[in-house]
Every structure is written in C-alpha cells, then in structure tokens.
Amino acid sequence: MTEPLIYDLGMSGRRGIRMPDPDVPETGIPAALIRDDLDLPEVSEVDVVRHYLRLSHLNYSIDQGMYPLGSCTMKYNPKINEDMAALPGFAGIHPYQDPTSVQGALELLYEAQRWLKEIGGFAGVSLQPAAGAHGEFTGILMMRAYHHARGDLKRTKVLIPDSAHGTNPASTTMSGLSVVVLPSDQRGNIDLEALKQALDDTVVGIMITNPNTLGLFEEHLVEVVTLVHEAGGLVYGDGANFNAILGVLRPGDVGFDVMHYNLHKTFSTPHGGGGPGSGPVGVSERLVPFLPGPIVDITSERDGVPVYGLVMPEKTIGRMKAFYGNFGVIVRAYTYMLANGADGLRKVSEMAVLNANYLMARLRDAWEIPYGERSCMHEFVAEGDLLDLHIMALDISKRLMDYGYHPPTNYFPLGKANSTTLNVHGALMIEPTETESKQSLDAFAEAMLAIAREAREEPDLLHAAPHHTPVGRLDEVLAAKQLVLCCRPLEKSETG
C-alpha cells in the first residue's frame, strides 16, 4: 500500500497544464541567466489527481473520526467556513489594493478584532500573528517593550510553569530574555511559595496557561496575577486551552495583560496537516500602544458609514509578518463566531468541559488519572506508562490506531523523566471537544477499556502495534541517523 513518489509517476516529456502561447513579441533573455535544467515532475493532470487522492486515503482526519488530542482542540471544521473564505471578494483581493476597494475585508477584520476583544475582555487586538507560537513571541516582545518604555532595563526573566508547552520557553529565548521554571504543587497548580520566591524586580512577567496543560483550572489564579502585578511584572496568558472558558471567564477580567488566541483550535479553523493557523493577541489598556501592526481602525466617516483603514499603533513593536495576518483563516473564524454568537460560544465550553469530565468518569476505573481527585476542564491526563506491565504511553497510542482513533497527545506535558514536578510518567492528554456526541465518547471509552484489558492479558498486541494502519511502526532512529530529506539529491556540480 505504498504510493509512488510523484516524480516516479511521470515520464520524460509528459506535460501537465498547458499555458497559452505568448500574445506579445518575445524579448531576448540574457543566456547567462537561464537555468540548464529544472528537476520537477513531468506528469499529466490525471496523474496529479490520482496521486493526491491516494495519498489522502493514507491520512486520518477529523472529517473521518474523533481526535482526542489534548490542547489541540480538534473540533469539527464547519464547511460553511470554507465556502465563505473562498468567495472571490475575499480570496481574490490584493493586500495593497486601495482601501476604498476593500472596505468589506477591512470591516471583517475590524469586527473580528472587536469580537475577540469582547470575548477575552481586552482593550486591543492585533490579528497579525500567524500561529500560536507567533502570538507568544509577539506577547513577550510587547511585555519587554513596555518595561523598556518605562525606562526599566533590569527586567530580563520570564517565569514559566514546568507544565508549559515548549513554545513558551522557546518564545522567551527568541525575545532575548531568560526562563525561570516554576514547579507545580500537589494539586497541579503553580506552586505559590516558589512563585513568591522567584518574584523580584528583575522579572518581566509570567506566562500562564489556564486551564493548564493538565486540563486543570488554576485554583489560585487571582492570587498569582495579584502577586505578579505587585512585583511590577506582567501576565501573559497562553490561550491554547481557551476552549474551556469561552463565555465562562474573560482573562482580561482577572487581570491578564496579554493573551494569544489560537483560531485553529478554539475557533474551528482547520489544521490543514500542520497549518495555516492564526494567533491573534489581545491586550490590556497599558499594552495597546505596543501592538504589532498594522491593525484595522475606523479612520473616518462618509454619509454616516464608517470608513475603515490600516493604522500602526504608536509604540508598536513592529511587524510580525508581511501584510496583515492569515486573512483567509480569520474569515473562517469570524464566520464561526457569527454562527455561534455569545450564547453558542458559552455552549461550546460547557459541552467541551462536560464531555471531558464524562469521559474521565468512564475511564477512571481502568486508567489511573493523576490529579483525578479534581474535576477537569476541557481535557484531562491519563497515565500512559504502565511501568509494572512494561507498557509505555507510546504503545497505548499505537494500539489506539488499530481501533480507528488518532491517539491523544503524549509529547507533553513532560513527565518525571524530564525532571518536572508533575505527577505523570507518560502522559495521555485527552481532549474530546464539544462536537463529539455521547455515542462517540462511549465508543472511544470502550476502546480505551479494551486496551486496558489487553495491556494486562495480551501485551504483545500493544508492543507490536499498530497492525491495521497503512504502515507499521516507523523507525524514527533510522530517519534521524540516515537523513533522507529530499527524493532528488542534487548533482554536486549544481551546488558548486
């Protein structure tokens, strides 16, 4: 069931799509500038269609089944979003067109800004960052710029809990700041004593994910924010888990200074096999001048109708990418926001949290749930390392594929092996999302219960899994040792 490489499907001289002949006189091209060869596929259009169709059959996707990937929020991607994004008035407009010819697009961006502000409780929003990590980098740069603008150059440290997603410390390093890791307490919260010890006038701020990557709501949230503010620091919120608190809590209301949204998680835009995403940032009043730009504002009025334009915030940190953001993704998210409305958005979180708690209740007899004495939010962690049975979270994940599911997240949160204070060895982070029905959850629970039994009675099924997927377990060691990253290695002469 191996699909040949596109290159191998072709034949020398076979043509794909034909372009018209030049309808203008030809101009000579300086010979020295022209390339000798171009090693690209020579296939017909039907070869292309068949190749990619067959490749698509090798993928699992939300459209096919449940994807309980913690912190990824794999909810249904509504098709109406796709149709709206494909409208010629959105797909066909050039970013540098005169603003008078794109007022509809600017209004959509303005409204998307307004909805996100209201949902998050923020005073300003920029839609420019292209993904969550990009939004994090933006947020840290703004926090740094804020302190510099106050004349405070002493602050160089960012406090980050050990349960945080890897992008948090990576974004901090890119900003030229250093990371101080905060341990967690026995209930999975940020350790307050450690926080108090770490806070001083060299701290830029703290990065909090709430609920955190264990799916737990920070029980001392208000106190954490107060302590950080009292020490002169700012509070950054990683919005990856925002699906738990839409219409339930506005981070701005509890004092968050900046938060990034993941439109490709919370707001239903499709993951696309690895992007594109969109990571807008919302900020409190004091960070508004530092937003990256341009952002959209009402710049004037004509006959009572607002005229929209692009403006650069007065103390902007600069541009995070060319143009304005992943506009096509924002159109999809805005369509989703309009369809849900305030009531629908709250329903999203209520059902997401209900689904997670229900699933946890169904699994807790057969699976150990670290921190299981607490109720969870939209996701929870099950212990995947069954040390006495010599079974690792990886084996569980591979066996789940045989039951027709994409496995839960297990590359984070980091467990004991990575010297964190978390009470987990091998995490299975499970997030069902609100678009799964009770039947769907029950079916998944049955699969997990079956695997728990197999772990005790037929462990080899797990060790050798997966058995029913297009390929068996793949050799990642070989892939790293013998790097094959390109199917058409260049002749040495070409790279000179």
Add this chain to the structure above:
Amino acid sequence: MGDWNTPAGLKYASTDEWIRVEGTEGVIGISDYAQDALSDLVYVELPGVGDTFAAGAEFGAVESVKASAPLKMPVSGEVIAVNKAVEDTPETINEDPYEKGWIVRIKITNMADLDNLMDAEAYSAYCAER
C-alpha cells in the same frame, strides 16, 4: 532502568559526564545513566581540536530521537583529541560509554576543578534518587 554501570576510578559531574584522569590529561564521555536516559543516539556534535573551555561550559552535544543534551566540561581544559568514531557511529556511546564511547581528550588547565566532581559511589547514589 535501575542498575547503571558506574566504574570506580572515574570522576563524575552532576550533568552526567565522566572524566578519567591520566596525569595532566583527561578523557571525557557520558555515563551509562545518561546514555540509558537518552536512548539510541543518532548524532554527536564534537568540538574542534585546540578549543578551550571553562568548567561547566558547553563543548558539544548528543542527540537521540527524543532528546538533545548539551555536553558540559567537568573541568577546565583544552581539547587535544576528539573521537571521530562516535561522530560516525553515535550508538557506540550507548554500547560502550566508558571505553570505545569516549568523546574528547583534554589537557586539564585547572586541576582544582576535579575537587568539585563526585566519585563513583556518590554519583551512583545521586542517580538512584533521580
């Protein structure tokens, strides 16, 4: 997991490097505990001969599929030889971390640094409680 080989006669750093002192020179590698935690190594980044480093400074790195770890100098020194064999075949370090899997040979520039290292017994105890 559990029973790691920790030969006597070597000195160990808390960052899991070992050093075998030979007069004013030293041979450095990573411990059995370290290679076990990293699992199958796929890449080793070696320093250049002639490079000098202070104790605790990063002189290279080792990588497996799931982790990447910096190599830190247990003592200050100048690199006088590197083990090309582990560059070509990183799994040598997994198979034989103390002999064939040596990584660099140095000229020790501050013998007093050795006093900050653990002996085999102390290092074993340290690993047991991790």
Add this chain to the structure above:
Amino acid sequence: MSYTPHTEQDIQEMLAAIGIDTVEELFHDVPADKRFPNLDLPQGRAQLDVAREITRLSERNLPANQKTIFLGAGAYNHYVPSVVGHVIQRGEFLTAYTPYQPEVSQGTLQAIFEYQSMMCALTGMEVSNASHYDGATSLAEAVIMALNVHRGKRSRTVLCSGVHPEYRQVVHTYTQGMGLEIVGDTACYVDVDKLIALIDDNTALVAIQYPDFFGQLVDIQRVIDAAHEKGALACIVVDPIALGMLKPPGHYSADIVVGEGQGLGLSLNFGGPYLGIFTTREEYVRKMAGRLVGETVDVDGKRGYVLTLATREQHIRRERATSNICTNQGLMALAAAVYVSAMGKHGLRQVAELCYHKAHYAADQIDQIPGYRVNRDYPFFKEFAVECPRPVDEINRDLLGKHNIIGGYNLERDYPERVNQMLIAVTEMNTREEIDRLVAALTEVAA
C-alpha cells in the same frame, strides 16, 4: 447555532455518570464574581443568515484577480489551476492534524516530503523545511540561523535595501531582543559595491533579493562571493516563479535561500495565508528551524515518512530551541506541491517566460509615452519601476475610477527618493489587450 450534538437526555445521563446535577457545577474553580460574563455580542444565527451577511461583506470588495491588475510588490495574481483547490479541500488533508503520529499521517508526510524535494529542485539547494509563515518570517529565521551557525560570535547582518520593505521590518522586529546590528537597508537604491563594502569579519549574514523589490536581477554572484570571503553566510530571497526560468541561487553557491511561495498556486487572500520557503545546505540542517520530513522504513521494511530531527524543535529543546515555530503553513505547502506537479517543469518554464515577455512588452510600450520613463539600471523579470509625470496615488485613483485598472505600487511610500515612481507587475494573467489598455490609460492620465 452551535455545532454541539447533545440532546437534553444526553446531558442528564452524562451529569449522572459524573455525579453532579448541573453543568454550571463543572466551573466551580472559576472565580465566582467573574463567572459567566455578559458578552456585548449578538446571539447565534442560522447558517443561511450567516452566509448572507458574510457574502454581503465580500461583495463590498473589488476582487483583483477578476479585474485588470498590474499590482505586485510581494503578492501576485498568478494562475491558480483548478486542481489545487480540489486537492486541498479534501477533508483528509484539510482536517488532518500535524503528522506527529506518522502511521496515520502518511498522506500529509509524503506530500510534504515531495514538496521539500521540489523546493530543493527550484532553488538548487540540498534541504528544505516544511515551510515558515511567509517569505518575511523565513528571512527572519535565516538571520537567526546564521547567528547560530556562528555560535553567537558575530552580530552584524547586512541587509540590502532591495529586499522587500516589510521583510526588512520583520527582521528588525524579530531581532529586537538579540543585540544585533543591521546595516545596509537605509538606501533608496541598490548599489552592489556599497553593499559589499559593509561586509566585515563580524558579519553573520548578507541578504539580497532576486529579483529584488524593484524587479531587478542584480549580480548576486558578486555579493555571495564577497560574503564568503569574510566568512559570512549569503541568503538570497527569491521569487519561485522566476526560478522556473532563471539559474537558481544554489548555482551561485548561496548558503540559504528563502522566499514567498504565494505565486505557486495560492490565491491573493488579502495577504495570507501565504507560504514561507526555506532551503539551505545539508551541513546546516541541524541549525535550520521548522518541521522536516524524512524518509525511513517500518517494521516490515516498507518505505514511510516521519517528522525527523525533532530535537531541533521547541517541544524537545524548549528554551534551547533556535526557533519557537510549531504550527506552520502545511496546507499551503501542499497547495504549492500540487501546483508544481500539475504545471510540471515545462509549465513552470512557460509561466516564467510569459511573465518575462509580457513585462518587457509593457515596459517598451510605456517607455514610449511622453512623461514616463522605465528604470533600466538592471535587467528585470516581471516587475519594473516607472518614473511617472504625476504622483502615483493620483494616477492610480484615475486608473481605477476611470479605466477600471488596478495600477502598480507606489514606491515613494517606502523609498522617499523615488518620487512619483510606480512599480508595475505583469504576469501570465495579463493579456496583450489589457497591457495595451494600460498604456492608453497611462497616456490619458498623464496630464
């Protein structure tokens, strides 16, 4: 409307299984005084109402790709073959997650492996990653990569002013916390000698664009050689469409090649989502950021693909990662791969030649209009600068208002010395008739 499928009965059964009475109880950890805020937003609507409202918004925009457009400057109206949209809209690609579990993601993984191979072929380089957000952020990542290659010992970047203004701004933004010195990008002209004079022993990277922002094909070999002489890396920012015809930077010994892949089958989309191409030499692969797909085998020896060298990335290296990038532009890379496959080596060559011939025809005709002068300092590909008799914004207003033509980019906006200069882009989508109409219109609005 929401997309939740729960019936009242479902909810009651689930609450019972959990052991609570109401859904609200699940939120007991949320501070009571802030719980369930009243959002000043409308209630949800039925799909057809939403469709109607958003379609109305879209109709208040002028879709450039259906009009006569000569505007480029980093985003181009190139042909998007139908097959691209049909492939990327397949749910198996569109709604799949990042391929961390390779056994159920071979479709995405192989498609990206093929994409990587095509980008290597186009740029003449040895390895490609799976994409960055866009051309601008690719360049910023190249700057950071060069700093890492030099292990932090060099702190200068030489950035040619011919690199897209917004790309240069992004480099400044990205590096504001790194103590980096950026030189070369304040001039309004491109002078290769002056650029080379700025390269010193503290230079980590020299970056130049090809074709540059003004459409020009400058002598990149000279710049690359000068960079190498001082031990600096050379990064070329390219237009992949141009590489359908022109010798790639790999041929000139570039170290890093980045660029904007929008022209490879992506719609204009008001500036995004686009595609950041990033290719480099194999010796630097461990310093390269971004996802990477590698070939391997499974337990039965069957060929398969996995994300590899993950130890470079943030989820393993955390604060020691060279970049924080996680989600990239996977679907756009797939679109580019479909485009390149469907067009093939011959099709891409044809597109490049059509752009070249049509742009030169337009330039020749415009040069003959009194009051207009085309800048011919260097050979050009599909864009060229024209000195106009009136301010560009005024000319464009008349072109659109009276002639229904979207004119070129106002260069004075970013390069104050280029007074009244318009950057005109011509692609395979512009017919001769459209070009002739542009010439007639420019003649009329000259006064």
